[in-house]
Amino acid sequence: MIKYSVELENITKRFGQVVAVNNVSLRIKENEFFSLLGPSGCGKTTTLRIIAGLEKPDTGVVKLHGQDVTYIPTHKRNIGMVFQHLALFPHMDVYENIAFGLRMRGFSDNDISRRVKRMLEVVRLPGFERRKINQLSGGQQQRVALARALVMEPEVLLLDEPLGALDLKIRQEMMVELKRIQREVGTTFVYVTHDQNEAMVMSDRIAVMNEGVIQQVDSPDTIYMRPKNIFVASFIGEQINFIEGVYKGNQEFEAKGGMVLRVSDNPDAINKKSVIAIRPERIMIGDKAPPRGMNSVEGRVEMMVFKGSSIEYRISANISDEIIVFVPNISPTMKMYKIGEKVYLTWDPEAGIVLPFESKPAEPRKIG
């Protein structure tokens, strides 16, 4: 039987007229690195604060390790939390910050000293006990905040965009560190972020949220390759192409203008107005028509950008005004197409994912 660290059942939270969290249900497994990913204002932080008990849900049940804690106050829940602004106590040194939780729970001085020392080793800050908080770099403060939350050996560690304030290089270093520390302490991590890169790099599973609703919960590769709707497809990844049409069943998709494309199957979409989503790197480009039976779209190069590791083309075709194609830069002798040139595009049927059509697809707010 799978054990769950955190279970949310039909959680709803309103702030005035705004529904911040709309009927959210989630099950986070033990020792999982789980991310809540979404644009700002999507309800991910409110969801995290509900798990911590810092917000009370209007309806629904919160369970930690199978126990209903919906009405248990924060200080009696066995959780740790790392805050967006870290909230390290400025009037205490590193040692006292980390020892705070242990003191609150009445550990002996010997025990406290032993645990703080061990925790400082875990976060790789040995000997930093007597440093003042304002003498630490951003990355070091990050590690102290982690140590302070983890020294209690909580069942769940909640992290609210903790890397947001760091510059790129330290952020990347901390991502690796977080993952290492999570493996070392074997605690469930629930990580809130708007940065898909952070979520992709660290998570075992990701819940993509938008407007208070969970859009999809899956592993990073599934989220990227098998998005369930237009929002997830466009929020995740650098770019994606959408082509409107009707799914006819049997892996056949009729695009606008009557052209039939081979796509991956989606039984729910048969004979319905649909959209196919294709990642730019999955499309191949050539100057000759591909063999019969393969997807073949004739188009014209409208734009070409050399990006170093890849070349980005924008192609106009009768099925779409703009199809983005990334061609990996694999050889100095590779052919580069010029603006105005006639080209043929092709892709594997399974690269075309059939998604339900949305009359007004939610505009994804991409940040970072």
Place this chain on the structure above:
Amino acid sequence: MSKSDVILKIYTILLLGIIYVPIGVLIVFSFNNSRNRAVFTGFTLENYYRLLADERVWSSFYNSIWVAIVVTIASVFFAILLSYAVTRYDFKGKDILDMLLLIPIIIPEIVEALTLLLFFIIIGIPLSPWTIIIGHIAFDISFAYLVIKARMAGYDPQYEEAARTLGADELKTFFRVTLPILLPGIIAASLIAFVESYDDFIKSYFTRPGGFSTLPVHIWSMASRRGVTVDLNALATIVVIIAIFFAYIRIKMERWM
């Protein structure tokens, strides 16, 4: 050095001179061994001995201190509550409250003192040390509020939430986290409130009962009765040194705030 630099330098020296030369002269002449106020004839501590033997000096000094302590505690207490309300909550009339709390700083003190005196007479409160205290609190709240509010505005409520996630209940959170973080602001506000009350003259003079003197009031009565004597120099020197001591603590405090 350019011409404007020279002018700026002279200007600065003149300005500081106008402020500090009279105080310097006052201090120097408090050690003069003659009653001559213009010529320094020799060093003595005689003036101080005479002063310290004067019982009325001691009683007015004592009055100043206990009045200032009561005023400080009360003003800082109210200022903490007011700052907390203004920085943490949204309510109707918040901006007006904020403005009303700062106005006493700019109202001429003589006006405040007069209206206070009239107010006490109209509602029939006999003058006592407590009418002085009420008068001092009425404007010390403003100074304390100004300092504490600034400190609280920079205080992140996430500190309290962090303490909660670490197992601290409301009471422990307040005493272990909220109060210590706000403490430098509270101490700074206390020092200002104390000094403002301790060296206040106008309000104390208007709202005091007969026979009750604070140190500034006693200095005034000495000066008006006997003119400016060397005794007064010595007394003023003591008052200045105490005030400078508090100012020094405050500057030191700002370093570690």
